[in-house]
Amino acid sequence: MKYLTRCILCPEDRGLQLSADPFDDIPLIGEAPPERLLRFMMKLEEHIQKEGQREGKTFEKQQKSNGHSLNLTDTAKLMMEQARHMGVLASIAPLMNTARMHVVASAFQTQDPVLLGLKERARYQLHAVSRHPERQIPDNLIQHKVSLLGLNPEQERAVFDLLQDMRDLLTDQGRYAPQSGMVPQVTA
Numbered sequence: 449m450k451y452l453t454r455c456i457l458c459p460e461d462r463g464l465q466l467s468a469d470p471f472d473d474i475p476l477i478g479e480a481p482p483e484r485l486l487r488f489m490m491k492l493e494e495h496i497q498k499e500g501q502r503e504g505k506t507f508e509k510q511q512k513s514n515g516h517s518l519n520l521t522d523t524a525k526l527m528m529e530q531a532r533h534m535g536v537l538a539s540i541a542p543l544m545n546t547a548r549m550h551v552v553a554s555a556f557q558t559q560d561p562v563l564l565g566l567k568e569r570a571r572y573q574l575h576a577v578s579r580h581p582e583r584q585i586p587d588n589l590i591q592h593k594v595s596l597l598g599l600n601p602e603q604e605r606a607v608f609d610l611l612q613d614m615r616d617l618l619t620d621q622g623r624y625a626p627q628s629g630m631v632p633q634v635t636a
Contacts, residue, residue: 453488455495457532464495499533543577546570572626585615 451470455463468488475481481489550570558564594608616622 453492455492455499457496457536458499463499464492466491496533496536500537503532503534543574546573550574568626572620575620579619584619587612590615 449470450467452465452467454460454465458464466488471485471488472482475485547570549566553563553567553570556563590611591608594604594611597604597607599607612622617624620626
């Protein structure tokens with residue numbers, strides 16, 4: 449059995465498509481990934497880099513053909529339509545810096561509120577990029593599921609509050625969301 453991996457940033461009729469045998473188990477944290485998996489991931493990264501460079505050249509050609517640089521609106525529109533791979537490339541460096549900062553900061557205990565804030569901001573940003581937006585659980589779904597339990601109104605409210613609080617804790621929402629001004633923004 450082989451699995452297909454396709455670039456979702458490219459139109460379906462073109463772009464990278466790789467077929468490969470299933471990979472072995474997911475490596476444990478801190479364990480080196482298998483060589484075959486590393487080579488496969490390098491092919492994916494090479495595609496992103498190659499397409500990002502092509503998109504950059506398209507930008508340059510469009511600017512030259514206009515005889516002037518594009519205004520901000522046109523540039524944003526072009527990026528949305530044509531520069532999907534460039535966006536992935538642009539997000540890599542700040543994300544790597546954020547991951548590095550979190551790993552290093554986690555190795556130390558400090559009383560400095562700025563360093564604590566940086567550590568928390570890095571953790572929050574890494575968590576935010578790893579969440580699946582379509583897997584969020586809205587309040588109305590929690591309420592509906594709790595109502596099916598057949599509890600009295602007081603118990604129903606207590607279970608709803610508990611589940612909502614648990615969801616907020618796990619997803620950095622509500623009272624668990626970083627407070628504006630308290631947690632410094634991490635930059636590249």
